[in-house]
Amino acid sequence: MMVKTAQRTSPVAPVATGPAIEAPAPAVKFPAPKGMPPSIEMRHPNELEIDDSYQRSTDVRSSQRLIRKIAENWDWRMCQPLVVSRREGGFYVIDGQHRLAAAQMRGDIPFLPCCISTYASVADEAAMFVAMNRTRKAICKLDDFHAAAAGGDPEAVTVRRLIEEAGFTVSRTTGSTSWVPGAIAFTESIKMILRKHGERVCANALGLMAEAFPDEVLNAGASTFRALVKIDIAREGLDRDRLFRALLTENQQGWAGYVSGIKGGGEDRALAMRQAFLMAYDEQPAS
Numbered sequence: 076m077m078v079k080t081a082q083r084t085s086p087v088a089p090v091a092t093g094p095a096i097e098a099p100a101p102a103v104k105f106p107a108p109k110g111m112p113p114s115i116e117m118r119h120p121n122e123l124e125i126d127d128s129y130q131r132s133t134d135v136r137s138s139q140r141l142i143r144k145i146a147e148n149w150d151w152r153m154c155q156p157l158v159v160s161r162r163e164g165g166f167y168v169i170d171g172q173h174r175l176a177a178a179q180m181r182g183d184i185p186f187l188p189c190c191i192s193t194y195a196s197v198a199d200e201a202a203m204f205v206a207m208n209r210t211r212k213a214i215c216k217l218d219d220f221h222a223a224a225a226g227g228d229p230e231a232v233t234v235r236r237l238i239e240e241a242g243f244t245v246s247r248t249t250g251s252t253s254w255v256p257g258a259i260a261f262t263e264s265i266k267m268i269l270r271k272h273g274e275r276v277c278a279n280a281l282g283l284m285a286e287a288f289p290d291e292v293l294n295a296g297a298s299t300f301r302a303l304v305k306i307d308i309a310r311e312g313l314d315r316d317r318l319f320r321a322l323l324t325e326n327q328q329g330w331a332g333y334v335s336g337i338k339g340g341g342e343d344r345a346l347a348m349r350q351a352f353l354m355a356y357d358e359q360p361a362s
Contacts, residue, residue, distance in 0.1 A: 110192060115156060117186040120178040123159065124167050129201035129225035131218045132247035133176055145177035149184070156188040158207065160200050166191065169200055170207050201226035217249050220262045234265050237274060241281035242289075256290045261297035264341070268304050280304050283315070287322035295331035301345035302352055316362045321355035 133142065157171030166189070168175055178184035194200045205222045223231035224245075238245055238259050246258035254260060268277050280303040284293070293299070306313065322330075333351040334344040 113190045113192040129222040142176045146180045156190040159189040159191045198226045242285040291327045298344040298348040302348035305349045
């Protein structure tokens, strides 16, 4: 007779559930997104334009090298969408003008990916240009100035007005080898003097420069401007005609020689130029 043995069963182990899962924290309250979602479109390079009022100049040697490098090594995998503004009159590139120039240089790029949005004004485009470049890479002071002026920044607009009222233009390039006659690149110096001494002092110095150095490349423009400001604010009863004749004793290239060997900063060069102007002033007969 076979005896069945009872089989013992192991108790069922409880299922491990781990620590209790907490409910997610309330979402952080962010400000509402700005603008409207863009459209992603493929556009022929010839459809895209550049607004020089706020864009960087690509005529400088470094930009030309970059454009050629992109053109020679074109790789679609590296071609990020260009940021473009849709205007009533066409499409204007805010970010990506080097890629656009490279595509136009090649001539065999049928389209470029574009992230296209509508902006309220050119000033809004300029503000976006500054915002994008400041957060991603350094933007030179002159590019920043042009974008700020186009965007309606009061100080930049005032500086531009003072420059243009004197008969000058604002340079598009910072490299001295690229300067053209009558173009001013020392906008930062003008802003500094404007803050400290006001419009009249700036206008006096710029006006005297325009009379003394018409159609000249301003090789020593910043030093000349700051030196004339120092003379203006320090010498009461200055004979302007006598100072004008003193300035005529050298052209801009000649005056630049008085500060070319100075290793200090802009203030040291301005002081040296001031001394050179006063020596020439003292040698002129009184009016």
